[in-house]
Every structure is written in C-alpha cells, then in structure tokens.
Amino acid sequence: MSTDLSRWRLRTTKLGAQRWEYIASSATSSDPQDACTKYLLNTDCPRPPAPIQPKTAAQALLNGATFFTSIQDDYSGTWPVQYKGPMFMTIGYVAAAYFTGSNIPEPVRIELIRYLVNTANPVDGGWGLHEKDKTTCFGTTMNYVVLRLLGLPADHPVCKKARETLMRIGGAIGCPHWGKIWLAVLNLYRWEGVNPAPTELFVLPYAAPIHPMRWWVHTRAIYLAAGYLATAKSQYALTPLLEEIRQEIFVTSFEQVDFASNRNTVCEIDLYYPHSRLLNVLNWFMVKYEKYARPNWLLKYSNKRAYELILKDMENTSYLSIAPVSGAFTAIVLYLEQGPQGKGFQRSFDNMAEELFMGPQGMAVMGTNGSQVWDDAFAVQYFFAAGIAGNPIFKPAITRAFRFLVRSQFDTECSPGSFRDPRKGAWPFSTKEQGYTVSDCTAESMKAILMVINSDDYKELRSEFDPQRLHDSVDVLLSLQNVGSFEYGSFASYERIKATPLLEWINPAEVFGNIMVEYPYVECTDSTVLGLLYFSRHDSYRKDDIKRAVDLAIAYIARAQNPDGSWYGSWGICYTYAGMFALEALAEVGKTYANSEVVRKGCDFLVSKQLPDGGWGETMAGSETHKYVSSKESMVVQTSWSVIGLILAKYPKQEVIKGGIELILSRQQKSGEWLYESDEGVFNHSCAIEYPNYRFLFPIKAIGLYERTYALTSDNE
Numbered sequence: 108m109s110t111d112l113s114r115w116r117l118r119t120t121k122l123g124a125q126r127w128e129y130i131a132s133s134a135t136s137s138d139p140q141d142a143c144t145k146y147l148l149n150t151d152c153p154r155p156p157a158p159i160q161p162k163t164a165a166q167a168l169l170n171g172a173t174f175f176t177s178i179q180d181d182y183s184g185t186w187p188v189q190y191k192g193p194m195f196m197t198i199g200y201v202a203a204a205y206f207t208g209s210n211i212p213e214p215v216r217i218e219l220i221r222y223l224v225n226t227a228n229p230v231d232g233g234w235g236l237h238e239k240d241k242t243t244c245f246g247t248t249m250n251y252v253v254l255r256l257l258g259l260p261a262d263h264p265v266c267k268k269a270r271e272t273l274m275r276i277g278g279a280i281g282c283p284h285w286g287k288i289w290l291a292v293l294n295l296y297r298w299e300g301v302n303p304a305p306t307e308l309f310v311l312p313y314a315a316p317i318h319p320m321r322w323w324v325h326t327r328a329i330y331l332a333a334g335y336l337a338t339a340k341s342q343y344a345l346t347p348l349l350e351e352i353r354q355e356i357f358v359t360s361f362e363q364v365d366f367a368s369n370r371n372t373v374c375e376i377d378l379y380y381p382h383s384r385l386l387n388v389l390n391w392f393m394v395k396y397e398k399y400a401r402p403n404w405l406l407k408y409s410n411k412r413a414y415e416l417i418l419k420d421m422e423n424t425s426y427l428s429i430a431p432v433s434g435a436f437t438a439i440v441l442y443l444e445q446g447p448q449g450k451g452f453q454r455s456f457d458n459m460a461e462e463l464f465m466g467p468q469g470m471a472v473m474g475t476n477g478s479q480v481w482d483d484a485f486a487v488q489y490f491f492a493a494g495i496a497g498n499p500i501f502k503p504a505i506t507r508a509f510r511f512l513v514r515s516q517f518d519t520e521c522s523p524g525s526f527r528d529p530r531k532g533a534w535p536f537s538t539k540e541q542g543y544t545v546s547d548c549t550a551e552s553m554k555a556i557l558m559v560i561n562s563d564d565y566k567e568l569r570s571e572f573d574p575q576r577l578h579d580s581v582d583v584l585l586s587l588q589n590v591g592s593f594e595y596g597s598f599a600s601y602e603r604i605k606a607t608p609l610l611e612w613i614n615p616a617e618v619f620g621n622i623m624v625e626y627p628y629v630e631c632t633d634s635t636v637l638g639l640l641y642f643s644r645h646d647s648y649r650k651d652d653i654k655r656a657v658d659l660a661i662a663y664i665a666r667a668q669n670p671d672g673s674w675y676g677s678w679g680i681c682y683t684y685a686g687m688f689a690l691e692a693l694a695e696v697g698k699t700y701a702n703s704e705v706v707r708k709g710c711d712f713l714v715s716k717q718l719p720d721g722g723w724g725e726t727m728a729g730s731e732t733h734k735y736v737s738s739k740e741s742m743v744v745q746t747s748w749s750v751i752g753l754i755l756a757k758y759p760k761q762e763v764i765k766g767g768i769e770l771i772l773s774r775q776q777k778s779g780e781w782l783y784e785s786d787e788g789v790f791n792h793s794c795a796i797e798y799p800n801y802r803f804l805f806p807i808k809a810i811g812l813y814e815r816t817y818a819l820t821s822d823n824e
C-alpha cells in the first residue's frame with residue numbers, strides 16, 4: 108500500500124516551515140515536483156553525471172557542492188530533510204488525532220503505515236526506541252497501537268508478527284513511563300498503573316531547587332502537558348476499536364491485569380535508566396497522596412496553573428511546542444480545555460503537520476520540525492571554509508541560506524511569566540517560530556552571517572543585516588555560560604544549568620539518561636567559543652567579557668577531555684564528532700599539535716582509530732557505552748569529522764589526513780553526491796537520529812580545508 112509519490116509536494120514558508128501536500132493527479136503537470144522533492148523521495152531526481160570527472164580533490168569538491176546546492180529548497184533557502192530516527196513520536200500525532208476526533212488525511216495515513224511496515228524489525232517484527240534499535244517494549248507497543256488506530260486489522264501479518272513479539276517480551280505492561288501515559292490517555296491502561304506526574308510541582312515557588320522550570324526545557328515541556336493529563340487522569344471514552352486493542356497488547360486479558368502493582372514494571376530490554384530508591388519512595392507517597400489526601404481544589408488549582416503555563420509556551424512557540432512529544436500532549440490538553448472548536452487547540456493540532464515528513468520509506472514524525480537553521484549555518488560557513496563561497500555558481504544558494512538565517516533570528520522576547528530567558532538576538536535549531544534559543548545554533552548562525560557580510564564577494568548583501576543585531580546575540584551567548592557552581596565555564600544546550608544534576612535521581616523516564624537538567628556539552632562549548640571569537644575579530648562589543656568567557660570555556664574543554672585524549676560527543680556519533688569541535692575551538696585560540704598537550708592527545712586519539720581503509724567510522728554503541736566503538740568500514744561523515752579536526756590542529760602527518768580524504772573521494776557518486784551510510788546523530792545517550800545534510804556539509808568542509816591547507820591540485824588523485 109503506497110501513495111503515488113509523484114503527487115507529493117513539499118510546501119515551505121520563508122521562515123522554513125515545511126508541510127507535505129498530496130495534490131490531485133490532474134494538477135501534477137501544472138505544478139511539477141522540484142529537484143529537492145524528487146531527491147527527498149528518491150524518485151526520479153535528476154542526477155546528471157557531474158560536470159567534471161573528478162580527477163582531483165578540488166574537482167570532487169566542486170561536484171559535491173554543485174549537487175548539494177541543486178537540492179536546496181529555493182523558496183525558503185533551507186535544505187529540508189527527513190530528520191528521522193526516534194520511533195516514539197508517531198504515537199503522539201496519531202493519539203492526539205484519535206483523542207480529538209481530528210482527521211488524518213488519507214495519503215498521510217497510508218504513508219505513516221508504510222513507514223512503520225518498512226521499519227519493523229525484519230526478524231521479530233517489533234520496533235525499538237529508534238529506527239535501528241533492537242526491538243523494545245516501548246517501540247513495539249507504541250507502534251502497534253499506531254498501526255491499529257490507523258486502521259490496520261489485528262490479523263494483518265505485520266500486526267500479528269509484532270503482537271507475537273510483544274507477547275514474548277511480556278506485553279505492554281513493560282512500557283516505560285511515557286508509554287504508560289500514552290496508553291492511559293487512550294484508555295488502554297488504567298491510570299493507577301502509571302507513576303504520578305503531579306502538576307503541584309509547577310505551583311512551587313521558583314526558589315525551590317526542584318522547580319520544574321529549572322529542568323531541561325524538553326523534560327519540563329513534556330511533564331507540563333503530560334502532568335496535566337496524569338493529574339486529571341484524562342482518558343478517552345472507550346470505543347469498540349480500543350476495546351479490541353486492550354485485549355491485544357497484554358499477555359492476559361485486560362481485566363486480569365493488575366495495573367496498580369505494575370507501576371514500576373519496565374521491560375528489561377527497555378530499561379536504560381532505572382529508578383532510584385528515592386524516586387520509588389516518592390512515587391509511593393504520591394500515590395497515597397493522590398488517593399487519600401489531595402484536595403480537589405488543589406488538583407484544579409495546579410492544573411489551572413499548568414494550563415496557564417502551557418498557553419504561554421504556545422504563544423512563545425507559535426503553537427508549535429518545543430518538539431513533537433510535548434506538542435502532542437499539549438494538543439490534547441488544549442482540546443480538553445477549549446473543546447474541538449478552540450482556536451488554540453486547532454492551531455496546535457494543525458501545526459503538527461510540520462513534523463510529518465515524507466521519504467522513500469513512507470512518512471515519519473520527525474525529532475523536531477526540522478533542522479533548518481543548524482544546517483544553513485553550517486552550509487554558509489563551510490562554503491567559505493572550503494574557499495568556494497565566492498564561486499558565482501554557488502552564490503545564489505549561499506545568498507538564500509544567508510537570508511534565511513537573517514530572517515530566523517529572534518526579535519521578540521517570550522511572554523512574561525513563562526520562566527524563559529531573554530532570547531532576542533539568538534537562533535533556534537529549526538525555525539524562528541519554534542522559539543527556543545540553542546547555544547550552539549546561535550553561535551554558528553552568528554558566525555555564518557558575519558562571514559557573509561564581511562566578504563567582498565557578498566558586498567551587495569551587507570545592507571541586509573545590521574551587525575548591531577549581533578550585540579543581542581552576544582548578550583544571550585554570554586548569559587548562557589555556566590559560571591555558577593555547576594561546570595564552570597561550559598555551555599549547555601538551551602539554557603544555563605539551573606539545578607543540580609542530583610535531580611537525575613527523580614528522572615522518571617526509564618529509557619533516557621541525563622534528561623532532568625541541563626548538562627555541560629563540550630560541542631556546545633566549542634561552537635560558542637568559535638562564534639564569540641569570530642565575532643570579536645570584527646566588533647569590539649564586550650571584548651573583555653568575551654575574552655574572559657572564552658578563556659573559561661577553553662579551560663573547560665581541556666578539563667572535559669578524557670585521559671585517552673578523546674571527548675565524548677552527546678549530539679553526534681560520537682568521539683570523532685566531539686573531537687572535531689574541540690580541536691577546532693582549540694585551534695581558534697592558537698593551540699595546535701605543535702604547542703599543546705591537549706591537542707596532541709586529541710589528535711593521537713583520533714589517529715589511533717583510523718581504519719585500514721584510511722577513514723574513520725563509529726557506531727551508536729559508542730554513544731551508549733561511552734567507549735569508542737568502531738564500525739568495520741569507514742564512513743564518510745565520521746571520516747570528515749576526523750580529517751577536519753586533524754587539519755585544523757595542524758597534525759603534522761599529511762599521509763594520515765590524505766588517507767581520510769581519499770576515502771571520502773572514493774565514496775562520492777558520479778553525480779557528486781554522497782549516499783546515506785549510517786546514523787550521524789544521537790540524543791540522551793540512547794536514541795539515534797539522522798542528519799541527512801551532514802554527508803554533504805562535512806565532506807565539503809574537509810575536502811576544502813585539505814585543498815587550502817596543502818594547496819594540491821593534481822597530486823592527490
């Protein structure tokens with residue numbers, strides 16, 4: 108079952124929002140599919156042989172860059188991609204639609220099913236936490252329920268196979284907290300079997316060290332809306348379909364399940380972050396409190412407070428929410444509060460369409476509403492780093508990307524009382540409308556814009572951006588540095604660290620580690636150093652503050668290095684990613700292989716991992732186990748990361764670097780493109796996520812730097 112791929116169109120806005128539309132067959136000739144869409148669907152993307160047969164690295168670079176610019180979405184100036192991997196997002200969209208009686212368009216329904224059918228484990232028919240994961244209870248239960256709600260019959264072979272596996276691993280009772288919440292909301296589980304998520308936490312004074320508004324922004328947003336539902340014990344009315352599903356997902360009949368005594372049951376395959384004793388004790392008390400002591404007025408009062416905070420978050424994120432999990436819970440809360448005609452509810456549900464993305468395997472709900480700003484900031488910078496930004500054939504694409512970044516800078520503050528820090532001047536990861544500052548996205552965007560407006564090749568664009576606007580960016584970046592008692596000098600992801608990591612003791616999610624508070628991230632720290640230093644070369648604003656911040660950050664980067672010379676990467680897989688960023692930041696302050704012990708160790712570590720084929724490759728197992736795990740064969744993206752780090756660190760042995768470059772060139776297709784090889788990204792140590800633009804961005808930078816450093820044109824065939 109599939110739709111006609113030639114009828115899909117990707118509609119974008121100037122602010123980078125992406126929506127897929129299925130047009131009438133009669134409209135296809137007057138509204139042809141563009142190259143970007145064809146590439147994304149892997150249909151008949153025009154792949155003419157590249158203009159030049161690459162004999163040299165310089166020519167390979169031009170071919171790669173030509174292909175990459177040909178798949179830009181010209182209208183928005185972004186490179187849309189199916190930012191997929193996590194397998195626990197689709198349940199949100201489908202459950203929200205079911206709960207609120209909202210329509211899922213037929214082509215979307217078909218393609219959501221097709222994606223799940225295509226990603227089911229070929230052996231046991233289940234799904235994991237992410238697309239390539241082993242089968243887990245969470246993944247299998249959620250996606251089984253999705254398929255059933257989307258109309259696949261229980262006796263369909265895909266459902267049958269998944270159900271058999273689910274039974275073998277103990278049934279839906281082993282779902283982690285979020286899974287239990289989704290099931291309970293759908294009336295497939297009883298609330299007494301779900302650990303509490305009390306909204307009373309949100310009425311505590313902010314001074315309380317465990318106040319949720321001190322938590323990591325994602326966990327806060329998820330528990331704000333999911334907490335509302337858990338506190339109100341909201342549940343959809345039983346339907347005949349739900350009655351059927353109830354009987355399909357447990358090893359006994361639904362009536363025989365002892366929910367109350369299985370609150371803490373988590374399938375052992377799923378369990379990544381077990382409860383602390385403290386959390387179990389707190390949960391025990393909370394259950395008693397909810398049952399016997401919670402006054403009804405307090406329940407109403409704290410949920411009212413939660414709703415107020417949700418409304419503020421909706422205002423700050425143009426009704427998108429920070430990411431799909433919180434977005435789906437939020438849409439249900441808005442429906443309960445406002446009813447089906449509620450404008451807020453309708454807007455939030457409608458916006459979930461921005462998270463749906465088509466690809467060759469079908470439609471996935473992505474990790475966020477895209478990676479637009481992040482990818483554009485890299486694209487602009489790396490064309491400069493590679494020395495090809497001034498080439499007239501690339502100028503239109505770089506100009507469009509620059510303009511997108513200019514449009515995407517925050518120019519308003521969040522609604523007062525939403526516990527959000529100043530954001531004016533900062534940039535998000537995906538779109539301006541999503542509204543959340545990210546430290547490294549701000550720094551990388553700032554650097555990209557400065558490169559353009561300081562380039563003689565782009566003189567005509569100077570008037571489009573007043574560099575004064577970067578003063579706000581610098582203010583935000585400086586305010587993000589952790590200078591309190593936690594992790595001195597480092598930068599975290601969205602905010603500075605606002606509460607102790609001891610809060611991890613009450614992490615209720617079971618499948619993710621390090622989600623309760625912000626943590627120091629070496630990559631975020633590196634990017635911020637790069638952005639701030641680049642800025643202070645062009646502008647004297649807060650020069651001393653920047654100098655101090657950079658010194659502290661550099662000291663943090665050195666401290667964060669492991670004894671073997673590596674750095675653990677939290678957002679890319681894994682040590683090669685963090686190594687590249689750290690070495691670049693250190694190089695930026697003049698630390699190289701020749702003069703710095705830290706850099707020397709960092710390089711030697713990377714070099715020790717080079718594979719016989721000349722490149723590098725790492726797998727997700729490294730992110731999970733915190734040990735370097737090499738893939739058998741090298742991969743283009745990790746090879747590029749290592750090569751970039753080594754070149755910038757001025758690693759003395761050119762043959763090592765040349766080996767990496769040759770690997771990258773050998774994987775380039777005739778068209779100039781590089782193909783998908785493996786997951787590039789990760790989050791919370793356990794979930795892999797794809798960054799499809801990385802296989803263009805980093806090779807372009809690596810080859811370009813190589814060319815510029817060694818100034819070879821014909822020697823490196």
Ligand SMILES: CC(C)=CCC[C@@H](C)[C@H]1CC[C@@]2(C)C3=C(CC[C@]12C)[C@@]1(C)CC[C@H](O)C(C)(C)[C@@H]1CC3
Pocket residue numbers: 325326329430432474475481536545547548600619622630631678789790791796
């Ligand atoms: C476990 C939870 C809360 C699941 C929801 C998924 C989100 C938390 C993930 C999906 C994409 C994600 C990995 C992302 C990030 C944070 C967590 C996200 C949003 C950030 C912004 C953190 C900072 C990083 O340097 C970088 C910019 C690369 C990433 C981008 C994607």
